[in-house]
Amino acid sequence: MSLDAVLSRIDADLPAALDRLKALMRIPSISTDPEYKAECARAANWLVEDLESLGVQAETRQTPGHPMVVGHIDGDGPHLMFYGHYDVQPVDPLELWNRDPFDPEVEDTPAGKVIRGRGANDDKGQLMTFIEACRAWKEVNGTLPCKMTFFLEGEEESGSPSLVPFLEENLAEFSAPDLALICDTGLFDEKTPAITTMLRGMVKEELTITAADKDLHSGMYGGIAANPIHVLSTALAALHDDQGRVTIPGFYDDVPELSDELRKQWDGLGFDEAAFLGGVGLSVPAGEQGRTGLEMIWSRPTCEVNGIWGGYTGAGFKTVLPSEASAKISFRLVGQQDPKAISDSFRAFIRSQLPADCSVAFNITNGAPASVMATEDPAFEKARLALSDEWPNPAAFIGCGGSIPIAGYFKTILGVDSMLIGFGRDDDQIHSPNEKYALESFHRGIRSWARVLDALT
Incomplete structure (x- = not known):
């Protein structure tokens, strides 16, 4: 031949x-x-x-x-x-x-x-x-x-x-x-x-936090009643520290480091972070600090808020404390991270952030390693x-x-x-x-x- x-x-x-x-x-x-x-x-x-x-x-x-x-x-x-x-x-x-x-x-x-x-x-x-x-x-x-x-x-x-x-x-x-x-x-x-x-694998979660059993007048209840949008926002903000690392306990347990040979190959590709971000109107890398752009895209896990909603979002203004607030969160997984374990840890973390009078329902989840x-x-x-x-x-x-x-x-x-x-x-x-x-x-x-x-x- x-x-x-x-x-x-x-x-x-x-x-x-x-x-x-x-x-x-x-x-x-x-x-x-x-x-x-x-x-x-x-x-x-x-x-x-x-x-x-x-x-x-x-x-x-x-x-x-x-x-x-x-x-x-x-x-x-x-x-x-x-x-x-x-x-x-x-x-x-x-x-x-x-x-x-x-x-x-x-x-x-x-x-x-x-x-x-x-x-x-x-x-x-x-x-x-x-x-x-x-x-x-x-x-x-x-x-x-x-x-x-x-x-x-x-x-x-x-x-x-x-x-x-x-x-x-x-x-x-x-x-x-x-x-x-x-x-x-x-x-x-x-x-x-x-x-x-x-x-990368993936876990998808959708959750709803509920406080009062109905929407409330913000003039009569604001300040004394729990606002689920505040609770949800606080919980979501707590998912990352100031270095961009995910704070869920055990999240990085099964995340490997790059081999020296693979790191050398990636470094040799000449990836231009500024050009990559500039193409979508950005300039400053976010996410996990101390990692190269290719590491963050290819070999590091992520936790991203993909959608968030609650309260009145129509035309004009409606001064209510909503009864519910919801969000969609996705995780990109690497290495040997177990989708079920990540999901379980995430849910436990969210529950730990809830004040009295608030509850959470997890509406959907699916994942693949x-x-x-x-x-x-x-x-x-x-x-x-x-x-x-x-x-x-x-x-x-x-x-x-x-x-x-x-x-x-x-x-x-x-x-x-x-x-x-x-x-x-x-x-x-x-x-x-x-x-x-x-x-x-x-x-x-x-x-x-x-x-x-x-x-x-």
Whole structure:
């Protein structure tokens, strides 16, 4: 096998690869809207036919929602499982699009050529980089490089309600891979590829503090009656100290420090805090003091107030002491932080802040742990070096401030680590009007996966 021959085939086949991507993008597979149920099924069937053209035994699997696409092919070497999703976000507001979102085309922009349309990045363009790499490999070598499982979901953009039950019901079929490959992330910057090895988990809480059994006249009761907005504000303010650290007892018990090697990689990325904040009209880093910007975004836990309400907020003025005040709080988790333990500690902390005559009700909670990949596995360094060979700058192991639940499910349900490699850019406008994917990302992404497959097999 010659990697150079595979890369040459990718280059020569790029126009046809673009045509295939545009054909998939023309299918309006919006998973959140029941009116598009048939279109989701059409996208799933399109992918089955495409995988079958590679010699993969592929089929749709029905769920209570949209179909899963599952494919298998035998081979020597490691068993790799690839995950992507074929569903897309709604396109509203349609009037903000510069073109029909389901009539994709390549456009010239000041930053270079881009593929414009819904799903260009998230996730049709990304998943097709892997499939096109497999196509070139098959055309050059006659077979795919190793045993593979393809797992393409149709409900990622609507919360993946069928995913966990499907994995649990088909555990024997999916429990054997050596590694899961996920293409739903991005580059660190336009010239620097990345493997995401840390994903923060999350806990969501909503609470309501109640004082009097009805709203009160502030002239008659102000000063003598407890005001739940005051109580809530005081409790929320107490969640952080003056150094930005979360004050909930035990909050940092399972939070690891960065390794020296990872810290060195991150420092070498040249992250510009001022430019990052300046892009949203800010200038001074907040949060946990004594930490770098990338640490705070990728590897440190957070506690954020996402919403707060109570009393009269309409036009004019109504002088009342409200009976209730409410807030929504989210925690981003790292390391081995346990979502249930964090939730329990938070609730105990809030209760400890309540004065007499006040009570609290916790209305909702849900959570998922962080995902930390085992980068000591030699496969990760092999993949990092392979990516470095394709892009101008060396690849880095990075974190992600957000949460990608599928990687956690693969770990907790299947016991397999995930390698998250993607080629999106920060300005690709995923979930927004005028979504795009740089043609360079699509082209180099295909070449990158060919290099990674070569390195892993």
